[in-house]
Amino acid sequence: MLLLSSLGFSPSSSPAIRARRRLPQPTMAASEQKHVVVIGGGWAGYAAADALSASSDCRVTLLEASPRAAGGLAAGWRTPGGRPVEAGIHGFWREYRNTLAVLDSLGLDADEVLTPFTPTRLVSRTGNVAVAPVLNAGGPGASPAPAIMRPPPLSPDAALQRVAELLPAPLDTALLAEFDPSSPLTLADRASAIGLLACWADFLQEDDASWARYDGVSAEELFKRYGGVSDALYEEMVSPLLHVLPMAPGYDVSAAAALSCFHVFALQSRGAFDVRWCRGAISEKIFAPWQTQLEARGNVELRGGARVGRIGRLRGPGVEGKLSIELVPPPAAPPSSAAAAAGAAAEGGAAEKPFEEKLAMLRREGAATIARREAIAAAGPGLVLVELDTEAEEAEAEAAAPPATITADAVVLAVGGTSAARLAAASPETLGALQATSTWEGLRGVTCVAVRLYLQPSKVTTAGLGGGAHGGTRLPPAVAQAMAASPVVVCGPGVGGLPELTETGFCIYDLQRMHDEFAADGSAAVLEVDFYRADAIADLDDDAAARLALQAAAAALGLPAATELPPSLLLDYAVVRARRAVSHFDVGSCARSPPVALADGGGGGGGGGGAGSGLFVCGDWVDRAGHASWSTEKAVVTGRQAAEAVARELNLDGVDSVVIPAAEDTPQLSALRALAKTARSLLAPLAGSGSELPPPAPWALLRRK
Numbered sequence: 001m002l003l004l005s006s007l008g009f010s011p012s013s014s015p016a017i018r019a020r021r022r023l024p025q026p027t028m029a030a031s032e033q034k035h036v037v038v039i040g041g042g043w044a045g046y047a048a049a050d051a052l053s054a055s056s057d058c059r060v061t062l063l064e065a066s067p068r069a070a071g072g073l074a075a076g077w078r079t080p081g082g083r084p085v086e087a088g089i090h091g092f093w094r095e096y097r098n099t100l101a102v103l104d105s106l107g108l109d110a111d112e113v114l115t116p117f118t119p120t121r122l123v124s125r126t127g128n129v130a131v132a133p134v135l136n137a138g139g140p141g142a143s144p145a146p147a148i149m150r151p152p153p154l155s156p157d158a159a160l161q162r163v164a165e166l167l168p169a170p171l172d173t174a175l176l177a178e179f180d181p182s183s184p185l186t187l188a189d190r191a192s193a194i195g196l197l198a199c200w201a202d203f204l205q206e207d208d209a210s211w212a213r214y215d216g217v218s219a220e221e222l223f224k225r226y227g228g229v230s231d232a233l234y235e236e237m238v239s240p241l242l243h244v245l246p247m248a249p250g251y252d253v254s255a256a257a258a259l260s261c262f263h264v265f266a267l268q269s270r271g272a273f274d275v276r277w278c279r280g281a282i283s284e285k286i287f288a289p290w291q292t293q294l295e296a297r298g299n300v301e302l303r304g305g306a307r308v309g310r311i312g313r314l315r316g317p318g319v320e321g322k323l324s325i326e327l328v329p330p331p332a333a334p335p336s337s338a339a340a341a342a343g344a345a346a347e348g349g350a351a352e353k354p355f356e357e358k359l360a361m362l363r364r365e366g367a368a369t370i371a372r373r374e375a376i377a378a379a380g381p382g383l384v385l386v387e388l389d390t391e392a393e394e395a396e397a398e399a400a401a402p403p404a405t406i407t408a409d410a411v412v413l414a415v416g417g418t419s420a421a422r423l424a425a426a427s428p429e430t431l432g433a434l435q436a437t438s439t440w441e442g443l444r445g446v447t448c449v450a451v452r453l454y455l456q457p458s459k460v461t462t463a464g465l466g467g468g469a470h471g472g473t474r475l476p477p478a479v480a481q482a483m484a485a486s487p488v489v490v491c492g493p494g495v496g497g498l499p500e501l502t503e504t505g506f507c508i509y510d511l512q513r514m515h516d517e518f519a520a521d522g523s524a525a526v527l528e529v530d531f532y533r534a535d536a537i538a539d540l541d542d543d544a545a546a547r548l549a550l551q552a553a554a555a556a557l558g559l560p561a562a563t564e565l566p567p568s569l570l571l572d573y574a575v576v577r578a579r580r581a582v583s584h585f586d587v588g589s590c591a592r593s594p595p596v597a598l599a600d601g602g603g604g605g606g607g608g609g610g611a612g613s614g615l616f617v618c619g620d621w622v623d624r625a626g627h628a629s630w631s632t633e634k635a636v637v638t639g640r641q642a643a644e645a646v647a648r649e650l651n652l653d654g655v656d657s658v659v660i661p662a663a664e665d666t667p668q669l670s671a672l673r674a675l676a677k678t679a680r681s682l683l684a685p686l687a688g689s690g691s692e693l694p695p696p697a698p699w700a701l702l703r704r705k
């Protein structure tokens with residue numbers, strides 16, 4: 001079954017998992033239960049609600065702005081035509097221990113929900129760079145006997161494999177990565193990465209001082225000026241990875257974030273870069289059963305279509321100090337047909353105009369509500385218009401009716417940084433009054449655009465392809481061959497010289513090889529192109545975005561777009577825009593990342609301190625040093641940590657907030673860290689303070705001159 005057993009966590013042995021499966025025992029009258037409101041229905045919000053609702057001392061209400069209260073940025077839905085749409089495809093890395101524990105706790109078999117570990121092809125602006133192989137296909141528990149105890153290898157490949165097994169991460173990855181013969185990277189370029197070892201060893205993932213030390217320097221400066229990474233290695237490998245992991249160019253990512261992200265996703269252990277993908281929409285495969293399990297507990301209410309506009313504090317007998325959560329009134333009732341869609345558009349003043357014109361107007365104004373989006377999807381064949389999190393939506397709805405209010409003993413914000421900043425600005429007496437939120441207005445979000453292309457299926461199925469869950473595809477044969485090594489292609493910026501991609505990285509997925517539903521249905525080939533830092537693309541209309549996705553995919557795969565991926569192949573497409581919705585780890589962002597407990601008088605970026613405010617926060621941008629994890633895993637971890645903090649403040653018994661620790665350092669990294677620590681303690685008094693970065697690699701110094 002799942003890798004958790006190989007990590008020492010089996011469904012039967014883990015108290016955390018056993019506890020989550022139990023329903024809370026009703027020991028307390030409902031009127032005595034504390035009421036905790038969780039705002040946001042993504043991984044963080046669900047993890048917090050899950051942990052809290054294990055306690056019968058509280059009841060939990062989860063409020064989510066989008067109509068279905070499930071999934072957050074990872075959410076998906078179906079078009080009226082029944083086609084699944086998602087706000088991007090999401091991978092599960094080997095070390096996502098807490099996320100994988102969620103699957104276990106839901107009784108899901110990871111092998112049925114996720115693809116096998118899958119290689120990744122990396123493409124830069126100059127073409128194919130390398131294929132990152134799966135280093136540990138069987139999971140840690142399935143590791144072969146030690147290399148030196150086995151008979152000698154019989155082929156050069158097997159010999160290489162054996163040598164790599166003897167090397168610590170990340171040297172094994174470097175040795176086994178299959179570099180493309182056309183890649184301009186030389187051995188010297190690859191070796192130049194060694195200059196980063198000092199900073200990698202010096203940066204402690206779960207140490208506030210390390211984050212503070214590296215937060216003011218950009219990733220580009222770290223790699224080039226300190227690490228001495230060659231220009232070619234930076235352009236060919238580092239830059240593409242920065243564009244798809246923290247999703248921004250090196251000058252706009254903090255060195256702390258880059259070190260942490262690369263460590264967690266690639267360097268921390270053998271096969272840390274190994275990744276599995278959901279075999280369908282996460283909302284259906286994972287969040288739907290999670291929702292069912294939570295609702296079965298009886299002390300959880302999950303409400304979709306509930307956007308919070310403000311958090312206030314109540315005064316007076318019986319409610320003194322409680323929090324009031326004001327909901328932005330829901331938009332007008334969803335129209336159910338094309339005619340109703342025209343009616344909805346009429347509110348925007350476009351009633352008499354033809355459909356396409358109304359749609360263009362809605363797009364220009366960015367004011368289509370979710371209800372309208374669905375109506376639009378119903379009305380316009382092949383068209384889904386989605387805007388996540390638009391401020392216009394909020395303002396429009398706010399003007400419509402007085403807000404409904406919910407009272408709570410504690411509130412957990414499980415929203416992204418930019419939404420949290422908006423809530424803090426709208427709530428000056430509660431959130432806005434806390435020291436930890438004083439820097440939030442500087443929080444930024446990365447815009448992502450996910451384009452799903454349903455293509456005319458090729459007459460022939462290309463079979464025997466590597467990676468994913470299925471070996472065959474109905475993509476045009478040349479496209480299928482270009483993606484033979486993996487259904488996942490990771491692309492840096494500047495691919496194909498397309499102006500929209502100058503600062504935009506993207507991933508291409510052959511979903512027929514990844515999603516069971518598409519594998520079983522040969523009526524279309526399905527290619528997904530997800531663009532990151534895609535502000536320019538978000539402003540394109542859907543048709544232009546779909547055409548650009550075809551061009552970008554063709555350029556990355558080294559194929560002529562006009563013959564291999566022409567727009568005439570399009571049967572249908574969906575464009576999802578998540579504007580400023582993904583956490584941006586820019587230079588200085590760690591200082592804006594709060595602790596999970598927003599204490600009155602407590603500061604940001606650390607443990608807090610001061611009296612309890614009843615306000616808590618979780619998500620992938622929160623408490624950077626609290627646990628060495630990123631993205632989904634960080635959201636799950638901070639969700640549980642926030643629940644633990646709520647339990648402490650409200651004296652709740654039985655909250656299930658166990659967090660599985662991140663992977664321990666390998667012996668080799670431990671030894672390096674010990675060296676780095678000694679060097680720091682010897683050099684710090686000479687340098688006058690302990691805050692400087694380690695000395696640059698000698699060849700980096702030479703290049704500076």
Ligand SMILES: Cc1cc2nc3c(=O)[nH]c(=O)nc-3n(C[C@H](O)[C@H](O)[C@H](O)COP(=O)(O)OP(=O)(O)OC[C@H]3O[C@@H](n4cnc5c(N)ncnc54)[C@H](O)[C@@H]3O)c2cc1C
Nearest residue numbers: 040042043044065072073088090091308419619620631632
């Ligand atoms: C295209 C793309 C690809 C990605 N790929 C990966 C990947 O491969 N692997 C990975 O681990 N991560 C990936 N991520 C990142 C991952 O999706 C996030 O780390 C994760 O979703 C964060 O979860 P969260 O619960 O903290 O926040 P979110 O998922 O952002 O959820 C926050 C929720 O709060 C709701 N909300 C906001 N404001 C309010 C309000 N005022 N009232 C009520 N509700 C509100 C929002 O609607 C949203 O549903 C990707 C993200 C994108 C966009």
